[in-house]
Amino acid sequence: MFTEHAKVMKALAAAGEIVGRKKLQKMIYIAKKLQFPFYEKFDFHFYGPYSEELTCRVEELCNLGFLHEVKEKKGGYFQYRYTLTEAGEQFLNHYDIKMPHLQECMQDMNEQNSRFLELVSTVLYFEHLTKEEVKEKVFLLKSKQRYTEEEIEQAYMYIEKLRAKVKNEVHA
Amino acid sequence: MAYPGGQLSEEKVFKDPVHRYIHVRDKVIWDLIGTKEFQRLRRIKQLGTTYLTFHGAEHSRFNHSLGVYEIIRRIIDDVFVGREHWDHSERLLCLCAALLHDLGHGPFSHSFEKVFRIDHEDFTQAIILGDTEVNAVLRRVSDDFPKKVAEVIAKTYPNKLVVSLISSQIDADRMDYLLRDAYYTGVSYGNFDMERILRVMRPREDQVVIKRSGMHAVEDYIMSRYQMYWQVYFHPVTRSAEVILTKILHRAKKLYEEGYNFQTKPIHFYSFFAGKVDLQDYLKLDEAVILFYFQQWQDERDEILSDLCRRFVNRHLFKYVEFNPTNEQMTKLIELTSLFKKAGIDPEYYLVVDSSSDLPYDFYRPGEEGERLPIYLLMPNGELRELSRESVLVDAISGKRRTDHKLYFPADFIYDFSTKRTTKKKIIEILEG
Incomplete structure (x- = not known):
């Protein structure tokens, strides 16, 4: 019970602090694609893979006082900053969740900007297609983001780098 | 057979309690409705276990799918036609995607998806793209037409305006299910002025926007969505039924894995238990089949399976208490788990926490830039x-978060003091404390 909540908290604890809901969404999606056992359902939305379940889960964790959310005004819109609270750390002590290499991956992703993570998650969403088809999808569906061929190549390399970190050691 | 002209010689209509009439003029739509995969939706309830709380909620995904189609048809034919940004050559694609958007839903799909780790949207894609009657009808339009329909439903079609009609924060899907679910459950707060919203919808390059003058109609829609979420979709009794249903599926799967000899063999479930569900197996499963098994399993030798099935079939549901997983409550939960075991009541099946995030519905949140597309108003100055x-x-309502967690348990077992009286008294003390 509450295991899925605990996993999200574990990911946040591993990252330290995550700035931006979009970034949080993409990081969990990428982690899920790396075979970390997150079960939130993601659909393709305007800005790439998005999970309403994850949004609700994070809201619940904030309401329970396990996550600290700071709303900041940034230009014409708001941005949210998330950290684990002390109560959250105590809650997490009730669970023995083993996700080897999660910390390395979350920290690495946290160092990337959300625009790049949006591209990485989009590439992963279409990874069943050939590289050429993926590029076509990115250019078509993300035309406003103006991603370049070079950025797409970097996204592929980054995915390889993360997969190398995880190797075959992720367990459910 | 292609679709020369594409129109029926005479318009067909379906009488509908929500939209009064559903009009079909395109032959491809008429043929899609007649396919066996679409007809299967008659045997899948739109609201799953909600009929155990609101007895009128027996409507099917078939009704809803026709409703979504009709809303899209009205938007396109009555509001969008001739307007800037709207490409009328996308009309048939929109209508087909609207009609077929829920095609992959299975029986009690929310529980099934959780237990068997499947996704109805994958099956929607598989039906549209696979060797099916639906695919054959769509291919008569053009070879790449099934792929386009599948892309619109998967939200990966390049024309984002088309996607937003079927799936956005104010789309035809949501508008139909709110009105329809309110009608069939008999509640009054799900209603809003859809006709007005349709009239003030305007196509933009990437999405549908709403004229500022229609804001109050949209406010009603948002309120309706909020009320339906808490009053209907997240009703604690419905969740109790959902919890039991989920536990039945878990138990049947576990027994199968342990080699239990079922009196009624779960033939229709084998591929689900094995995690290898093919399309043909999936399409054979509907609610009539599931309820047949539950009926039969009431007499199984396994006490947990038979008890859970009796509870579901006879609406003998679990009771609940509020539960917030604070440190103190978590300690109590650990204690309860141990007391349940001591009382001979398996906590794996009879002590369950259910959270609002376990539900496939949402209410409106503006969110942060780049998170999810919000509803935009088109101001008189074009902004x-x-x-x-x-x-x-x-x-006011989108700024305040509200979430909910409940702990479900079988009160009749706990209050039966014929066995383990002292332990059960302790359980009650904690639950009532």
Whole structure:
């Protein structure tokens, strides 16, 4: 019970602090694609893979006082900053969740900007297609983001780098 | 057979309690409705276990799918036609995607998806693209037409305006299910002025926007969505039925894995238990089949399976208490788990926490830039403004988070003092404390 909540908290604890809901969404999606056992359902939305379940889960964790959310005004819109609270750390002590290499991956992703993570998650969403088809999808569906061929190549390399970190050691 | 002209010689209509009439003029739509995969939706209830709380909620995904189609047809034919940004050559694609958007839903699909780790949207894609009657009808339009329909439903079609009609924060899907679910459950708060919303919808390059003058109609829609979420979709009794249903599926799977000899063999479930569900197996399963098994399993030798099935079939549901997983409550939960075991009541099946995030519904949130596309109002000067920045009402309800967790348990077992009296008294003390 509450295991899925605990996993999200574990990911946040591993990252330290995550700035931006979009970034949080993409990081969990990428982690899920790396075979970390997150079960939130993601659909393709305007800005790439998005999970309403994850949004609700994070809201619940904030309401329970396990996550600290700071709303900041940034230009014409708001941005949210998330950290684990002390109560959250105590809650997490009730669970023995083993996700080897999660910390390395979350920290690495946290160092990337959300625009790049949006591209990485989009590439992963279409990874069943050939590289050429993926590029076509990115250019078509993300035309406003103006991603370049070079950025797409970097996204592929980054995915390889993360997969190398995880190797075959992720367990459910 | 192609679709020369594509129109029926005479318009067909379906009488509908929500939209009064559903009009079909395109032959491809008429043929899709007649396919066996679409007809299967008659045997899948739109609201799953809600009929155990609101007895009128027996409507099917078939009704809803026709409703979504009709809303899209009205938007396109009555409001969008001839307007800037709207490409009328996308009309048939929109209508087909609207009609087929829920095609992959299975029986009690929310529980099934959780237990068997499947996704109905994958099956929607598989039906549209696979060797099916639906695919054969769509291919008569053009070879790449099934792929386009599948892309619109998967939200990966390049024309984002088309996608937003079927799937966005104010789309035809949501408008139909709110009105339809309100009608069939008999509640009054799900209603809003859809006709007005349709009249003030305007196509933009990437999405549908709403004229500022229609803001109050949209406020009603947002309120309706909020009320339906808490009063109907997240009703604690419905969740109790859902919890039991989920536990039945878990138990049957576990027994199968342990080699238990079922009196009624779960033939229709084998591929689900094995995690290898092919399309043909999936399409054979509907609610009539599931309820047949539950009926039969009431007499199984396994006490847990038979008890859970009796509870579901006879609406003998679990009771609940509020539960917030604070440190103190978590300690109590650990204690309860141990007391349940001591009382001979397996906590794996009879002590369950259910959270609002376990539900496949949402209410409106403006969110943060780049998170999810919000509803935009088209101001008289041509500027776009996010809804909650203009509407005090929407700002008030979308700014306040509300979540909910409940702990479910079988009260009849706990209050039966014929066995383990002392342990059960302790359980009650904790639950009532």
